[in-house]
Amino acid sequence: MSEEKQPKIRFKGFDDPWEQRKLGEGLKQLKSYSLPRKYEVPESDTEYIHYGDIHTSSRKYVDKSFRLPNIKSGDFQLLQTGDIVLADASEDYKEIAEPMLMKNIKGRKVVSGLHTIAIRLKCGDPVYYLYLFLSPGFRHYVYKVGTGLKVFGINYDKVQKYFLAVPDEKEQKYIGKILFLTDQLIAANQSKLEQLKRLKKLLMQKIFNQEWRFKGFTDPWEQRKLGEVKTIKDGTHDSPRYVPKGYPLVTSKNLNDSGLNLSDVSYISESDFDSINKRSKVNVGDIIFGMIGTIGNPVLLDESNFAIKNVALLKNDGPIQNHWLIQYLKSDVFNRLTSEKTAGNTQKFIGLNVIRNLIIDTPSIHEQVIIGSFLKLTDSIIAANQRRLDHLQSLKKYLMQNMFV
16 A cells, blocks of 8 residues: 555554545535625524534534524424534635534524535545644645635635545544544633633732732731832943844744743844943843733743843842732732833833833732732643643644544
């Protein structure tokens, strides 16, 4: 059997060659109706799927829990469980022919609506075909044959001409099942991660508004100017010459919610690096955040072999613990404080003296340690769940690349 007729990954016990044919040989086109949003009604016994419903949904199947818009009842050709609806138009060519499977619509009246292509399988597993339409091979095909300038489109004739190789129905079910289960794991982990982030946000609001206090702490927090409790500097305001290889020059674009991102960093020479560090050398344990453009995105540093430009530097000194301060700087309390002090119309910025004069509420050292440790632990749990989600998404991508021909 030639390599072209089988995928790189197959389940044990399956080694027969895959059948090569045009996609349309296994499909039947159903009727779609050009029903825009204005035909929707609050209630009726008939639902419809609009191409916008396909594009905006991260879940690519309709079951009992997935509700669709209602339209007035009429003499329509209805969809059945197992049918697949493709979006035939998109402003983004990557979303042309994006699919939605009618996984379980038993007892419902569902119609294929505006800018859709409705198809019914003559044979085969619907879940497998859902992922076939999402596979790299089919996606690459529709990118090539789609037409249009501002809005890209495709029709059934081009879809059905796609030449492919397919396994027998038993192997299709195995492939469809593992991909569907992987998607369910991804969805469950995404939901858990979102809940953890909402919990962290709530904790930050309550703790830094001092609505919630840890047991044993009742003393009021003391108001201090940030510059009185921290050595605060900023990076260079010059524009050093960039070089292909050298030392990273970190700006606000390299700071995000996840920390320091050096994947898109510019490099400077050793002499410029040394010159900048005479003004504002960074060390592990310091905090930096953006002062121009994107204000904020504070990062507690665990590396230091770089220089900074237009970035505030809060040294790891003074009576305030940086493990507590990093959490305070990420809070809505601090964001509101800085938003009131920013200047500029086209490009926002906050000055160094303004930062030094910001008045913050500070608890005792002991309470700082407890708050910082507690929120750091929460961050660690979120990061662990993010890594798990990233691994699952990488697994899904690998399977999609290697389970289809």
